[in-house]
Amino acid sequence: MPLIAPSFLAADFLNLERETRMVNESEADWLHLDVMDGLFVPNISFGLPVIEQIRKATQKVCDVHLMIMNPGQYAEAFKAAGADVLTVHMEACTHLHRNIEQIRSLGMQAGVALNPHTPVSTLHDILHDIDLVCLMSVNPGFGGQKFIPHTLHKIRELRQLINERGLNVKIEIDGGVTLDNAASIVEAGADVLVAGNTVFRAQDPKAVIAQLKRI
Ligand code: DX5
């Protein structure tokens, strides 16, 4: 069964308490929190004070996806705000290994995200040091985009690499996950499904989360 991580980017920002409660009552495993700086991606979302409040109300694992430049500068602050998993972008880190070591030494799980154009092979010398790879299946910055089909090849390639090396690294897929494509994503080897619009725009978000879980 995949882990399900509803993405709060698609939540009703006027009712975050209600949305957090809905996720608590659902079968979701993680809560995916997208932080954007308007530099690494052409959009700005929410940041530390918002996550700090959500942390107080959620019982789920806080999966923080940093789409920001110089993420290392903020690792301690996101730990203090309540992140359990902290994911940085390969493309935003000149000293990725240092950033990963810092995240882990702060007691968080460390994730590395790859943009759609970044090859899986760039992970060769960091894979054994991380807990999660987030493969972006859309260009980061916005919710509600269409899943890029080539991602399925990347998932299979990464699954093979992880299995060959006997590593315990999770594969997370982020962007355009729907009830129609989730089965093929899981079949290709994904462990964690992020879902924004598919969950929060649904008539019955909890039912959709349950369906994704059993896909
Ligand atoms: C995009 C974000 C995603 C986004 C996914 O940059 O990283 O987490 O919320 O949204 P959907 O599932 O609507 O594509």
Ligand code: ZN
């Ligand atoms: Zn995300």
